[in-house]
Each structure stands twice: as structure tokens, then as C-alpha cells.
Amino acid sequence: MHYLTSDLFFPPVSHANRDGILAIGGDLSPERLQLAYKSGIFPWFNEGEPIIWWSPNPRMVLFLDDLIVSKSMRNILNRNIFKVTFNQNFKDVISNCQQVKRDGQTGTWITNEMIEAYCKLNELGIAKSVEVWQNDQLIGGLYGIDLGHVFCGESMFSLVSNASKVAFIGLVNQLKEENYRLLDCQVHNEHLESLGCIEIERNEFMSIIKDTI
Structure with a gap:
């Protein structure tokens, strides 16, 4: 599991676990969201949880x-x-x-x-x-x-x-x-x-x- 910092970075989607979770943390800045979608990644989390980033397989x-x-x-x-x-x-x-x-x-x-x-x-x-x-x-x-x-x-x-x-x-x-x-x-x-x-x-x-x- 990858824990994101303030750096604008995502690990390769092949690192996602069996459920499709790739990383946790980071932010929802326009720059990070654009990078996420261009990388096949999207955020999905509930109120009160840290930001969870997903890249499921299959899609x-x-x-x-x-x-x-x-x-x-x-x-x-x-x-x-x-x-x-x-x-x-x-x-x-x-x-x-x-x-x-x-x-x-x-x-x-x-x-x-x-x-x-x-x-x-x-x-x-x-x-x-x-x-x-x-x-x-x-x-x-x-x-x-x-x-x-x-x-x-x-x-x-x-x-x-x-x-x-x-x-x-x-x-x-x-x-x-x-x-x-x-x-x-x-x-x-x-x-x-x-x-x-x-x-x-x-x-x-x-x-x-x-x-x-």
C-alpha cells in the first residue's frame, strides 16, 4: 500500500491490490486529480476516511x-x-x-x-x-x-x-x-x-x- 505525500506522484497502477486500491492520502487538488485520471486512477472514499485511490482490474x-x-x-x-x-x-x-x-x-x-x-x-x-x-x-x-x-x-x-x-x-x-x-x-x-x-x-x-x- 502506497501512502501519498504532498508530492504530485502516483505509483504504477500495477501496484494496486486485489481490490483495486492503489494508494492512500494526498489531496484533491486539480493537479492531482488530472494526473490521477490520466493515469487510470480515481478517488473513492467515505466521509471521515482518508482519500483512497483506485485502479481496479478488470475495468x-x-x-x-x-x-x-x-x-x-x-x-x-x-x-x-x-x-x-x-x-x-x-x-x-x-x-x-x-x-x-x-x-x-x-x-x-x-x-x-x-x-x-x-x-x-x-x-x-x-x-x-x-x-x-x-x-x-x-x-x-x-x-x-x-x-x-x-x-x-x-x-x-x-x-x-x-x-x-x-x-x-x-x-x-x-x-x-x-x-x-x-x-x-x-x-x-x-x-x-x-x-x-x-x-x-x-x-x-x-x-x-x-x-x-
């Missing part, structure tokens, strides 16, 4: 052409009941991701410190959001880190059924238009799998990251 990703949109979801999209925007209300999106309760979760890993750090990245044009609106109300969205040809998704929320899926699909369509290679989804869950995400070896993920930065 959950979406190759954009593999997106699965169900027939029922296509019907919802065709009804045009939602409006999708990009990077128009980052602070409200990340705040909702922190506050909206999810089944099976008792708390959130998005601390106030994390919100402050990612809002700084948004100001720098690195962290970006997708918003879903209904009747001029923000009812869903997601945010993540934009590496240029890879988008690293962080969290999404939904106040109305299917709103987070609308955000996800809207993001994928936008990334395809701009010739992105990959959407990073970090770790496996069944919801992501239903949308076409798969697990790949960390080495393959790192090769894509290095090829696109």
Missing part, C-alpha cells in the same frame, strides 16, 4: 458502438418528454448525485470536499455534466471527467424513472459524434451491464488511455 467500460437501448427506452426517447443539455448546471448535478438516495446504499461517497474539488475541475473545463430536464425542472443527470477521447463517468442520479438512462444515452450519442474511443464506468454493476458495458483488463484500458491523451 468496466462502454465501447460506444455497443450501447444497448431497449425497445421501451427507444419509445421513451421518441416521445421527446425529456430535454438533454451538456455542462449547463454542473453544481446542481453533482449535488443531486450526492443527495439522491439509491436502493441498497446507506450513504454517499460524494463528500462536500469532493464537490468542491470537482467544481474546480468544471471551471477548468475538465469535469463536465449532462442534464436531463422535464418541464424546465432538473430531474436527472450525470457527471465525469473529460480526457479528450475518453470520458470517465463518475456518478448519475434520477428523480424520475429512466432519467439517468436518458442522460447516459445522450452522453454516449454525443461522444460518438465527437469520435471518442470509450466511456469509462469504473466498476461492474448490473445496470451498466444492461446498457452494454463490459469488463476489460486494466492493461487494455491503460493502453487506450495512453493512446488518446
Whole structure:
């Protein structure tokens, strides 16, 4: 286990343990966060814990052409009941991701410190959001880190059924238009799998990251 100091440094991702934990400590400065994502690393920790840095193996990703949109979801999209925007209300999106309760979760890993750090990245044009609106109300969205040809998704929320899926699909369509290679989804869950995400070896993920930065 590597313990970070004030030096701007991360060990190689191959040093991560079986659970994917690479290092502990450091800070959430814009410089360190940018280095982390460009190195295939992300922070994930609970309130009151030290900062924990992860690089899991395998990695959950979406190759954009593999997106699965169900027939029922296509019907919802065709009804045009939602409006999708990009990077128009980052602070409200990340705040909702922190506050909206999810089944099976008792708390959130998005601390106030994390919100402050990612809002700084948004100001720098690195962290970006997708918003879903209904009747001029923000009812869903997601945010993540934009590496240029890879988008690293962080969290999404939904106040109305299917709103987070609308955000996800809207993001994928936008990334395809701009010739992105990959959407990073970090770790496996069944919801992501239903949308076409798969697990790949960390080495393959790192090769894509290095090829696109």
C-alpha cells in the first residue's frame, strides 16, 4: 500500500491490490486529480476516511458502438418528454448525485470536499455534466471527467424513472459524434451491464488511455 505525500506522484497502477486500491492520502487538488485520471486512477472514499485511490482490474467500460437501448427506452426517447443539455448546471448535478438516495446504499461517497474539488475541475473545463430536464425542472443527470477521447463517468442520479438512462444515452450519442474511443464506468454493476458495458483488463484500458491523451 502506497501512502501519498504532498508530492504530485502516483505509483504504477500495477501496484494496486486485489481490490483495486492503489494508494492512500494526498489531496484533491486539480493537479492531482488530472494526473490521477490520466493515469487510470480515481478517488473513492467515505466521509471521515482518508482519500483512497483506485485502479481496479478488470475495468468496466462502454465501447460506444455497443450501447444497448431497449425497445421501451427507444419509445421513451421518441416521445421527446425529456430535454438533454451538456455542462449547463454542473453544481446542481453533482449535488443531486450526492443527495439522491439509491436502493441498497446507506450513504454517499460524494463528500462536500469532493464537490468542491470537482467544481474546480468544471471551471477548468475538465469535469463536465449532462442534464436531463422535464418541464424546465432538473430531474436527472450525470457527471465525469473529460480526457479528450475518453470520458470517465463518475456518478448519475434520477428523480424520475429512466432519467439517468436518458442522460447516459445522450452522453454516449454525443461522444460518438465527437469520435471518442470509450466511456469509462469504473466498476461492474448490473445496470451498466444492461446498457452494454463490459469488463476489460486494466492493461487494455491503460493502453487506450495512453493512446488518446
